[in-house]
Amino acid sequence: DVKVTQSSRYLVKRTGEKVFLECVQDMDHENMFWYRQDPGLGLRLIYFSYDVKMKEKGDIPEGYSVSREKKERFSLILESASTNQTSMYLCASSLGASGGAPHEQYFGPGTRLTVT
Amino acid sequence: AQKVTQAQTEISVVEKEDVTLDCVYETRDTTYYLFWYKQPPSGELVFLIRRNSFAEQNELSGRYSWNFQKSTSSFNFTITASQVVDSAVYFCALRTILIQGAQKLVFGQGTRLTINP
Numbered sequence: 636d637v638k639v640t641q642s643s644r645y646l647v648k649r650t651g652e653k654v655f656l657e658c659v660q661d662m663d664h665e666n667m668f669w670y671r672q673d674p675g676l677g678l679r680l681i682y683f684s685y686d687v688k689m690k691e692k693g694d695i696p697e698g699y700s701v702s703r704e705k706k707e708r709f710s711l712i713l714e715s716a717s718t719n720q721t722s723m724y725l726c727a728s729s730l731g732a733s734g735g736a737p738h739e740q741y742f743g744p745g746t747r748l749t750v751t
Numbered sequence: 752a753q754k755v756t757q758a759q760t761e762i763s764v765v766e767k768e769d770v771t772l773d774c775v776y777e778t779r780d781t782t783y784y785l786f787w788y789k790q791p792p793s794g795e796l797v798f799l800i801r802r803n804s805f806a807e808q809n810e811l812s813g814r815y816s817w818n819f820q821k822s823t824s825s826f827n828f829t830i831t832a833s834q835v836v837d838s839a840v841y842f843c844a845l846r847t848i849l850i851q852g853a854q855k856l857v858f859g860q861g862t863r864l865t866i867n868p
Contacts, residue, residue, distance in 0.1 A: 644794075666854070675760070677842060677858035693855070725796065729854060737784050737846045737854040742796035 638662070639743035641726055647749045654713040656746050658726030665731030667709035668693075668740065669701060672723040684709055685731065716750045723747050753778050753847050757859035764833055765867050772828045772862045774843030780804075784846040785826045786856060787817065791839045802826060833866045840864070 642657035660667065666685050670678040670693075680693030682701040690701050698720060702710045709728075713720055724747075727740040754777040764770050776785065787799040800810055802819055810817040814831045830837055840863045844856040 675860055677755075677757075677860045678856075679858075680855060683855070723794070725794075727796075737801070739786065739798040739801060740796075740854070740856060741798070742788075745794040 639726055639728055639741050641724075641743040641746050643746050644744060645747050645749075647751065648713075648716050649751055650717060652713075652716050652750075654716050654748065654750075656711040656713075656724055656726075656748070658709045658711070658728075658743055659707055660709075660726075660728040660741070661707065662728060662730075662741065663706065664728035664741075665706075666729045666740075667703065668727040668729075669699075669709065669711045670725045670727065671695070672725055672745070678725060681711065716748075718750050721748060721750045753845055753857045755843050755845050755857055755859035757841075757843055757862050759862045760860070761863045761865070763865040763867060766835055767832050769829060769831050770833050770864065770866075772830075772841050772843075772864065774826045774828065774859060776824050776826065776843070776845050778824075778845060778847075780847075785819070786844040786846065787826075787828050788842045788844065789839045790842065790861070796842065799828075830864075835866050835868055838864060838866045 639660045648654050668683045669681045672678050679695050684690045684703040700712045723745050725745045726743040729740045730738040756775045783804045785802045788796040790796045816829045818827045840861045842861045843859040847855045
């Protein structure tokens with residue numbers, strides 16, 4: 636059974652703290668993604684990775700960085716957390732491109748981060 | 752630009768009613784893919800359907816059906832005889848291609864559906 640897990644369901648941090656959000660998938664997927672979800676805005680892509688050690692910026696990368704040292708793990712880092720980064724963070728993974736129909740993304744349960 | 756619009760922010764119906772969730776998209780691609788995801792209260796998005804732009808027939812899966820209208824750039828989702836377990840936030844998404852073939856999804860704002868007993 637497909638599984639994407641995230642290290643925490645709820646997290647409370649203080650402004651200025653460095654925050655790590657971890658995501659692990661057990662499907663041997665090439666692609667991994669980090670989104671943030673805000674009311675009225677849907678999901679917005681922060682960063683994605685198509686291979687180990689490879690990363691690319693999404694639509695809203697400012698204030699974030701990522702790390703992918705192993706295929707199954709993709710970490711999102713908030714270098715200095717700010718209150719406007721309070722949000723739901725969702726990790727997803729998918730198979731790599733095969734030239735045919737796109738593969739669906741599998742999502743983790745999300746981490747609700749509050750920065751005070 | 753790629754864009755997905757779900758104009759209905761919230762919908763509330765009584766159980767057993769039929770309900771349609773609207774999705775309108777914008778793309779310059781001649782071939783494209785559309786998705787619907789369901790996000791129950793547990794938070795995890797669940798894949799419902801993938802639809803390509805060149806298929807002719809509409810989709811049907813049990814109580815769920817999808818109506819793709821290329822002429823109006825819409826991909827609407829209908830739940831027939833709704834049930835309380837259908838209560839969730841539903842997202843429509845459009846596939847774009849990132850580098851190395853990674854698939855990016857552009858999501859709509861989501862529609863919160865509440866089915867009342």
